[in-house]
Amino acid sequence: MFLREVRLDDLPDERKHPFNLPVFRTMKKLDLSCFLTFFVGENGSGKSTLLEAIAIQAGFNPEGGSKGNYFTTAQTESNLFNYLKLSWMPKVTAGFFFRAESFFNFASHIDTAAKEPFAPNPYQSYGGRSLHEQSHGESFLNLFTGRLTNRRPALYILDEPEAALSPSRQLALLRVLHDHQQSGRSQFIIATHSPILMGYPGARLMSFDGNSIEPIQYQDTAHYIISRQFLNSPEAMMRELFKDE
Numbered sequence: 063m064f065l066r067e068v069r070l071d072d073l074p075d076e077r078k079h080p081f082n083l084p085v086f087r088t089m090k091k092l093d094l095s096c097f098l099t100f101f102v103g104e105n106g107s108g109k110s111t112l113l114e115a116i117a118i119q120a121g122f123n124p125e126g127g128s129k130g131n132y133f134t135t136a137q138t139e140s141n142l143f144n145y146l147k148l149s150w151m152p153k154v155t156a157g158f159f160f161r162a163e164s165f166f167n168f169a170s171h172i173d174t175a176a177k178e179p180f181a182p183n184p185y186q187s188y189g190g191r192s193l194h195e196q197s198h199g200e201s202f203l204n205l206f207t208g209r210l211t212n213r214r215p216a217l218y219i220l221d222e223p224e225a226a227l228s229p230s231r232q233l234a235l236l237r238v239l240h241d242h243q244q245s246g247r248s249q250f251i252i253a254t255h256s257p258i259l260m261g262y263p264g265a266r267l268m269s270f271d272g273n274s275i276e277p278i279q280y281q282d283t284a285h286y287i288i289s290r291q292f293l294n295s296p297e298a299m300m301r302e303l304f305k306d307e
């Protein structure tokens with residue numbers, strides 16, 4: 063693996079975002095020495111904030127993209143990255159930071175790049191045509207299969223890649239991940255709520271629930287437990303959910 067560990071040093075004692083989040087108050091270091099690490103946990107627990115800080119420190123655009131993709135639509139990133147130290151072995155410069163929330167802007171950025179005279183065709187890595195001309199799911203998966211067939215050693219940081227993927231496309235993404243693992247030249251850090259994606263065999267799951275970031279077993283995640291209960295008996299769960307107090 064390339065990115066071995068991240069450390070948070072000398073965090074200011076401030077009560078404002080992001081320093082007020084419980085997980086950052088207790089976090090000293092996080093071991094990432096695994097082909098695939100998932101960040102899991104409740105909405106608002108800090109997964110995207112940490113992912114973004116890692117991506118910025120690794121040299122990616124805070125709004126997403128590879129190292130060459132610099133575009134800004136709104137300055138929203140936190141300054142957590144200033145306190146983050148990354149340990150590499152070896153350092154890699156290739157990769158991609160994917161965030162579902164700014165994917166639209168990324169697609170526009172690629173369209174702008176395509177209009178540049180004499181530029182190599184930027185659509186080549188993204189399914190051959192504008193990402194805006196593809197459905198959400200198609201464009202997401204083309205991004206992963208296209209960009210991710212890059213065989214240079216690379217770090218991929220993905221924030222909720224399942225956002226527009228049907229269950230069968232999520233299975234397709236698992237296959238893409240498997241191909242990368244076989245290549246031995248990729249590392250992934252993924253924040254997800256998908257019980258399908260987080261089932262990837264051998265992945266390390268880190269839970270952001272509670273006051274610290276801790277390893278968790280797949281079957282112990284709320285995502286797995288709730289999805290399983292629901293699918294086993296939707297009626298029973300609905301009855302419980304809708305019953306009068």
Ligand SMILES: Nc1ncnc2c1ncn2[C@@H]1O[C@H](COP(=O)(O)OP(=O)(O)OP(=O)(O)O)[C@@H](O)[C@H]1O
Pocket residue numbers: 079083103104105106107108109110111112138253270
């Ligand atoms: N720019 C900001 N200013 C103030 N608070 C913020 C800002 N960005 C995020 N937050 C807050 O920080 C907390 C963590 O946000 P973050 O996006 O990291 O959570 P998350 O675990 O990724 O959630 P989700 O699963 O919903 O994506 C949330 O309570 C959020 O409201």
